[in-house]
Amino acid sequence: MKRNIYDVARNMNLSPGTISKILNGKGNVSTKTRERVLKYVEEIGFTPNSSARTLKSKKSLTIGIVFSDISNFGLEHPFFSSVLQQFKNYIEIFGYEIVFIVNRVGNYDLSYLKWCLVKNVDGVLIVTGNINKPNIIELVNSEIPTVSTDIKMDDLYSVMSDDFMGMKLGLEFALKLGLRKLACVSGPLTSRAFYERYLAFKEILEENNLTFKEKYFRVSPTYGFTGGYNATKELLEEVKEAPDFIFALSDEIAYGVIRALEDSGLKVPEDVSVIGYDDVSFSKHFTPALTTIRQYKKEIGETAAKRLLALIDGTVKPEKQVELIPVSLVIRDSTKKVNLKQ
């Protein structure tokens, strides 16, 4: 059952070296023998042992994934798991596979970088991580090609949504609807995405000669329903004038916001318009169907994959350090109708 390259060589009356060459499509081998061997290999379904290959060649056809550094949600995180899925789909076309970077192997505790070296990963994708963790810093500064879909650092290629654009789309739509009392419920600002959206929110308000009021910008400690609910409740309590617009910085926060508004006797979208962020699959089925900023997870995952594979090949260096993927505004029922306005 278990065959190695020597068995093949023996049966073909050739040397292992020749078999290896044929299997890797390199070197000078006559067409006859090549085809003969290829046929045989196909027949018996032989594949060279993966450990031996990476041991000798230092290539593992493997991409290390840094995932759940902030949250414990891991694979359950709706946005990131989707980005990862797309990334995975893409690299698999080229024979690569993903492995999760953990901080131990057998009995050894390891740093991310150590782990990568021990495992000989060809590259690393940081789906989500924390810029301040020494583990991450060490990894990014190493020789190993690395791409991120979440964090930004010097010498790190990043592929992510254009958060400024998202905020701009949302806020300008609100302004077009005639709304002026603009509030925002964000997730934790320790997350890069939320922080940048926060900056954008501020900046865009000022661009439009509206003053940014601290009390209208709420930070929830989570990016889920409950956080959005509580933050909104607090907002409504602490503020004299209820907002007529709330930008919820994740769809799930948006659901919490809407529920809190309803529980406080405010109607969505009649009294308050709400925009979410992400456009997770369920948002169109929610009542009211959620107006939201759509992030293109497939685009992000695939672009990250392309960039990383290019870095590994050493062919083309992506010229942009940070590649922003456009987002779009999906208008549904949680915001006032435009025609009502006109």
Added chain:
Amino acid sequence: MKRNIYDVARNMNLSPGTISKILNGKGNVSTKTRERVLKYVEEIGFTPNSSARTLKSKKSLTIGIVFSDISNFGLEHPFFSSVLQQFKNYIEIFGYEIVFIVNRVGNYDLSYLKWCLVKNVDGVLIVTGNINKPNIIELVNSEIPTVSTDIKMDDLYSVMSDDFMGMKLGLEFALKLGLRKLACVSGPLTSRAFYERYLAFKEILEENNLTFKEKYFRVSPTYGFTGGYNATKELLEEVKEAPDFIFALSDEIAYGVIRALEDSGLKVPEDVSVIGYDDVSFSKHFTPALTTIRQYKKEIGETAAKRLLALIDGTVKPEKQVELIPVSLVIRDSTKKVNLKQ
């Protein structure tokens, strides 16, 4: 930077073999040298190369995962990705890690089994797969320890929710509420879970002297919102008497069911009570909050992990071929209130 066991040996004035023994905690080594080496290894942060280890020892500390054989959802599948996450968390404690079984490595197309052999995985978890695929059959019948959280086969250990119990809990609750026109919207019956729930539905109706009517059991081609919506619309059209209860066999189907009912002018729970299945995180925030059968993903993932690790160690053979994890009924607002009945 890159060190091997020979470097360590040289610096310690010992042979590579001795270092290896110490690192693996086996064989006869004096306490003095053991501690001296361990201290040094700790200091320089040395870890033996993973490929070389598995090449020689045939152990990879790696579990192969069969995932998206039916759906293309992959990591985005709310239930299975969660089970996988729990599984992963558990095995990582013991130094194992997961790798996704794909059907190629480099330029070679492989069967699942071949892939496992090439990669030397120590065991396999079939999170979800299709019993009829030759790939799966070959894998299950191989020597490689395998556990599943979805499918059942001879010689395959399975850990999964008690579907009969779930259906029983749901239906008996409906009966207790005085409901007698019981309908069901299922996902595709090609999935084991849906099929078994279908059988249970039938059986339990008969146990209670109610006749099973084909028209009241609808099969949606998907397990999502839209499938549930369409199936319910069809149900209502084809049937003279609207049901007073619909058992939706996934939460997402349940959302679709409820929307369809509302669109048809039926109130939930006043006119029709609806029970979902899964208890995904969002079900409690839905309006109306969903009464549903809760599956214990953590329990399933962890138990599967324990069973698989036991099989790998060869210590204890799990005595039960199929281990059923109990489910529970979570009563919320999509079903009639009990006290209204009394």
Added chain:
DNA sequence: TCGTTTTTCCTAATTCATAAAATAATTATT
């Protein structure tokens, strides 16, 4: 003290494939 046993450590073989150097075989050139 000498021989035996046990403990400790080393040597060498093994795992499997790849890469570079060396050799053999074939083709081309004059």
Added chain:
DNA sequence: AATAATTATTTTATGAATTAGGAAAAACGA
């Protein structure tokens, strides 16, 4: 046909660890 140039194949070394078997050293008994 003889030599040069190419092409095809083999040989050998290498990658980094594990393991079985053997040697040396220490411990033990008489």
